[in-house]
Amino acid sequence: MTGRASNDVAARRLHIVQIGWDRALLTGQADSRERQLAYAQRLVSLRPGSRMTVIVLGAEASDRPWTSGPLDVRLLAGRWQSLRHVGGLLGALDREAAVSAIAVQSPFEEGWAALRFARRRVPVVAQLHFDIFSDAALPGGSMPRRLVGQARRAVALGLLNRYRAVRTVSPETRDKLAARGVRNVTSIPVPILDLARFEAVAERTREPRVLFVGRLEAEKNLPLWLAVARRVADRVPDARFDIVGGGRLASSVAEMAGRLDLADRVVLHGTKNRDALPEIFGRAAVLLLTSDHEGFGRVLVEAMAAGTAVVSTRTSGAREVIGDSGAGLLAETGDENGLADHVAALLGDPAYAVHVAKLGRERVRGRYDPLRLADAWVDMLIAAADGHRGPMPEPDETPCRES
Numbered sequence: 001m002t003g004r005a006s007n008d009v010a011a012r013r014l015h016i017v018q019i020g021w022d023r024a025l026l027t028g029q030a031d032s033r034e035r036q037l038a039y040a041q042r043l044v045s046l047r048p049g050s051r052m053t054v055i056v057l058g059a060e061a062s063d064r065p066w067t068s069g070p071l072d073v074r075l076l077a078g079r080w081q082s083l084r085h086v087g088g089l090l091g092a093l094d095r096e097a098a099v100s101a102i103a104v105q106s107p108f109e110e111g112w113a114a115l116r117f118a119r120r121r122v123p124v125v126a127q128l129h130f131d132i133f134s135d136a137a138l139p140g141g142s143m144p145r146r147l148v149g150q151a152r153r154a155v156a157l158g159l160l161n162r163y164r165a166v167r168t169v170s171p172e173t174r175d176k177l178a179a180r181g182v183r184n185v186t187s188i189p190v191p192i193l194d195l196a197r198f199e200a201v202a203e204r205t206r207e208p209r210v211l212f213v214g215r216l217e218a219e220k221n222l223p224l225w226l227a228v229a230r231r232v233a234d235r236v237p238d239a240r241f242d243i244v245g246g247g248r249l250a251s252s253v254a255e256m257a258g259r260l261d262l263a264d265r266v267v268l269h270g271t272k273n274r275d276a277l278p279e280i281f282g283r284a285a286v287l288l289l290t291s292d293h294e295g296f297g298r299v300l301v302e303a304m305a306a307g308t309a310v311v312s313t314r315t316s317g318a319r320e321v322i323g324d325s326g327a328g329l330l331a332e333t334g335d336e337n338g339l340a341d342h343v344a345a346l347l348g349d350p351a352y353a354v355h356v357a358k359l360g361r362e363r364v365r366g367r368y369d370p371l372r373l374a375d376a377w378v379d380m381l382i383a384a385a386d387g388h389r390g391p392m393p394e395p396d397e398t399p400c401r402e403s
Contacts (some may be wrong), residue, residue, distance in 0.1 A: 013049040014385050015097040019086065019114060020105030025056055025073060026063045031274060034193050035374070040071035042378040053093055057082040057110060086113035094122075101385035103127060107156040107163070115162055123164035123384040129190070129295045131316040132156070133176055136292035136333070140218060160185075164384040167377070169296035172316045186380060189296050189320075191373035194274070198305035199365065201282040203354075208239045208347045211284035211308070213277065213299050216247030221313075223256060224290040224336060230260045231340035236347045239265070244280055246271040281306035285353055286346050289313065292333055297321040301368050304328065304360030309353045311342045327363040328356065 024030035040052040051070045056063070059075035059082070066073050076082035076089060093099060099122050104111040107126040114124045130137050138149035160166055160177065166185040168174045174187040192198075210229065214220055222243075229241045243253065243266065250268065257266040272280065281287070287303035287310045294317030301321055303310050310328035312318040313335070322328035329346070331338030346353040 012047065012100075012386075013051075014043065014047050014100040014382065015051050015053070015093070016043060016101050016103065016381050016385065017053045017055065017090065017093060017099050018103045018105075019055045019057065019110045021057050021110075022105070023056060023058065023060070023063065025054065026059065026066075026075070031193055035191060036073075037068060037071055038191075038193060038371075038374045039378050040069065042375055043382070044070045046378070046382060051097060055086070055089060057086070083109050083113055086110060087117045090114070090117045101125060101164070101381055103167075103381055105129065107132075107160060107166075108152055111156070111163070112159070115159065123387070124162075125165045125167060125381060125384050126160065126163040128166065128168045128173055128177075131170065131173055131293050131295050133173070134293040134316070136219065165380060167380060170316050170320050172320060173295065188376045188380065189368060189373055190298060191370035191377070192298065192301060192368065193370045193374070195301070195305055195364075195368060195370050197278050198281065198302050199361070201278050201306040203307055204282065205350070206285035206308070206353065207283060208236060209284045210239060210241045210286045210288050210343055210347070211244065211281065211303075212242070212288060213244045213280070213302075214289075216243070216245055216249040216253055218249070219292055221290045221292050221334075222249060222253050224334065224339075225288060226253070226256050226260055226262065226266070227336050228288065228290065228339045228343065229257075229262060229266060231336065232343045232347065233262060233265055235340075235344045239347055241266045242269060242280070242284065243267070244269045244272050244277075277302065278306055281308045284308050285350070286311055286343050288339065288343055289318065290339065291315055291318075294318060300328065301364050304357075304364045307357045307361050309346050309356040310360060311339060311346070313339070321364075322360075323363065325359060325363055326356065327359040 022032050025032040025036060036054055043050050043052055053072045053074060055074050055076060057076050058079050059077045063075055065075050074089060076085050101123045102114045102118060103125040104114050105127055111126050118124050132153060139145045160182045166182060168187045169189050171187040174185050177185045212225055216222060232239050254268055257263055281303050287308050289312040291313055294315040297317040300310050300312060300318060312330055313333040314330045318330060322330060329342040331342060
């Protein structure tokens with residue numbers, strides 16, 4: 001490419017479209033808005049005059065689209081109805097301003113719809129925010145449902161080389177995909193833009209409280225969490241248990257706590273404003289995560305940054321965040337005894353808990369710098385739009401933004 005042509009590419013305005021199911025972007029219950037705004041601002045800083053559009057699938061009647069500067073959020077209602085209309089909305093957006101690249105939240109139905117629209121004339125980037133190789137990530141229930149899930153996974157894996165690039169949130173998943181021959185796959189964890197607020201939590205003596213933070217959904221395996229709590233309660237009489245988050249299983253979790261004779265020791269706090277989370281982590285001695293699968297252990301990063309010792313099942317996300325440095329304790333998925341032993345050991349030895357928590361803080365400090373990760377994701381989208389086909393640098397190889 002000549003110098004003049006290279007300069008023309010570098011100056012080209014871009015229209016990046018992202019497609020996903022994140023309704024938190026509409027409700028303001030998480031940091032999704034701030035994250036997408038940071039992406040849009042990074043894009044405009046590198047390519048003045050550019051714009052970013054986010055299509056939220058599965059919107060509800062009460063949801064409203066919104067625009068802030070270079071970021072435009074559009075909605076498609078209903079689950080299957082929204083998928084049918086992806087191509088039409090992409091076409092309308094393309095007529096407003098030519099679409100330079102499309103990024104999809106998963107390589108499933110929204111990815112297939114984007115590929116069909118693009119027909120190789122517009123680059124599409126797929127994302128994997130979960131461990132696609134874990135059978136626990138497949139739909140549960142009846143055998144037909146599981147067979148459909150296996151078929152969807154097979155189709156998704158078979159189409160990955162149709163995308164210009166693939167972003168995972170876990171290096172382990174990246175390496176497995178590369179071993180299968182998937183080209184141009186990069187691992188970029190999801191940036192936690194307010195991570196500094198968790199890092200600012202003061203060191204203090206922690207109460208013997210065990211914490212869960214997250215969605216009350218099946219993949220978190222809350223029956224296992226409560227079973228572990230029962231075992232810990234028998235061994236640590238003053239232990240208390242806090243569950244923060246909402247979801248479809250809230251009522252069944254409360255009922256199960258009652259059946260396990262934990263009603264006076266388990267408190268369901270419901271969904272909390274994100275501003276309250278650092279202090280919630282700061283009161284707990286241990287964060288316990290019993291998920292069957294996790295693509296990226298975001299809540300582990302937040303807890304470790306806040307100086308809370310963590311215990312988790314050995315999911316791919318937890319293995320990446322905790323590593324083998326003693327910065328947290330891992331047990332195999334489903335290992336009720338192992339998880340209970342770890343939690344009881346931390347509660348029974350506050351000095352040991354402080355040591356593990358200190359290692360956790362040291363591990364996440366700098367490793368998950370949110371500006372660096374946000375920059376890496378936007379740089380990946382720009383490279384896809386510009387026709388880059390070589391391997392992208394990992395975030396830890398990307399120079400940090402100068403202050």
